[in-house]
Amino acid sequence: MNEPQITTNTQSLATTTSWFRTAAPYIHAHRDATFVIAFDGETIDSAGFDPLLHDIAILSSLGVKLVLVYGARPQIEAQCKQQNIPVHYHGGLRITDDASLKTAKAVIGKLRVDIESKLSFGLPHTPMADARIRCTSGNLVTARPAGILDGVDLGHTGEVRRVDVAGIKQQLNLDNIVLLPPLGYSLTGEIFNLSSEAIATAVATAINADKLIFIGHSNRDLPRELTLQEARENLSAHPSIAAAVTACQSGVKRVHLLDRALDGALLQELFSRDGAGTLLTATSFETTRQATIDDVAGILELLQPLEENGALVKRSRELLEREIDHFTVMERDGTVVACAALYPYPENNMAELACLAVSDTYRRHGRGQQLLTSIEKIAVSAGLNHLYVLTTQTAHWFLEQGFNQAEIAELPVAKQALYNYQRNSKVFKKDLG
Structure with a gap:
């Protein structure tokens, strides 16, 4: 009566063993590597966000140095709508007036606290057990105003001016995860609302990250690999392709686009030969x-x-x-x-x-x-x-x-x-x- 169960257990053990053997070269290769991982606000709201953070904890435990950049667009929009604050965009950028900036700061601050609390989760019998993750943030991105675009004043919307490379690397060398909100600070003490993709791209370039990973929109209509030229010809095929192209042109060796809806996509992409997302690289993958x-x-x-x-x-x-x-x-x-x-x-x-x-x-x-x-x-x-x-x-x-x-x-x-x-x-x- 027990033979089918024994067979099932044996097959499961063989599959697990095979996976570990296949993943072993990648575990060695990624140790002490630096990854910048950006996830949008929709990912934070999705059912797969907690498992994603568990997978990020696994990366940290395997010796990967991590910078996390998060977005907050849907959360800010929802709060503005609740407070009857008009939401306007121009050229894909939010027009941030005083009222929407105040809302953005509150929303982004709450998200940061929520993410930090999830990364602190460590109950027994969970993927986060004994993770002991330390997470840090701060004024690590200097910004400047985006200014007036096509005659439209973007207000408190900004763009990245400088990245505190020394500050970020200092935290990474202490085995801390660096968590960056979609905000930047000017030399005059002003606060600017920034694109999380722009921050991730700038940080990955500045610290010479080994990988830049965007987690968000479905990539199932994209091939598994894209050359830089193919990506340039398909900029409208995915919301993050333009940022990926910019990163590759700026020296980031590999950029990955992952679907937030695919459970375990991050681990599959990093620890299997064919991955689970789309890889963009300036050099040939094969x-x-x-x-x-x-x-x-x-x-x-x-x-x-x-x-x-x-x-x-x-x-x-x-x-x-x-x-x-x-x-x-x-x-x-x-x-x-x-x-x-x-x-x-x-x-x-x-x-x-x-x-x-x-x-x-x-x-x-x-x-x-x-x-x-x-x-x-x-x-x-x-x-x-x-x-x-x-x-x-x-x-x-x-x-x-x-x-x-x-x-x-x-x-x-x-x-x-x-x-x-x-x-x-x-x-x-x-x-x-």
Whole structure:
């Protein structure tokens, strides 16, 4: 009677173990990194806000240095409406008069206290148990008035003038979370209502943060990754894309857009290879490059299942280490997801393509074709005009890539001498010239 439960428990344990092993490289990579996380007022009002703060507490416990920036637009609007204070916007910015500034200060102050209290939560048997989080805030952002825009005086609406980098880093080095409200202070003691996105972008740039994370509007219509150019061409696709582009242009390496409605999106984005949101980066998230000795373990992992099912001839680690200069790998976020080798025969004006392998997770996404194209370019740059391959199980794929069936006699003489008649591999050839 208990067997189904045992099976379920065993499967659950295996899943948990697998997740930890997959997450381990990211846990190491993120320790002592600095993340700026911005969440809007709608996120604060959502049912997922408490779990989000629990996940933020986990990041802090794993050694990530955190700056949190929060928005308050819906809360301010609701309070203004309740007090019959008109709400006006121009160019996406609030027109902040004396009455609405007074309301904004009260609302923002209450939100800060509420967030700090939630970060202090530490009851046993909860995700926050024994978190011991210290949270600090202060006049860390200097502001100036946004002024008059298109003839409209924006009043007490401001823009970031300067970030107290030393002050923020001092708190981060004490393992404190820095909590920044959407307010800034001028040198004359004035208070300005600021955009939380503008603060987050300015702070991430000033302190050279490793990541800037925006949590808010749904991103399900966006791809998992965006280049800087693609983001520039789709500024209207998401409310935070413009800020993300500005951050990348200013030197922030990676900007993430997460959906507030997706439970656990923050942890999934940071501790899994494919994440749960949209990544914007000025550098390529996935690269194709010459393999190095450090890639041998990753290549072995890719080749092993193909060797076990007979698609490839088994290669030892020692052989791979000796021949590593022949390999090209496709790397995704530090992990080898595809590989191929090129063995030139310049005396025959030919080269052999071997060990073409793509991780199961990334098949059917065109990476095999991309890697083949890279290999062909390498062969052409070496002055070779023909590429051949031996295969037992993927003949149709190579035909689809422009290869034609050939005879053993067409192989280089040195390769003919090594041909394994027991495997009975088919020969395919492609002209590159």
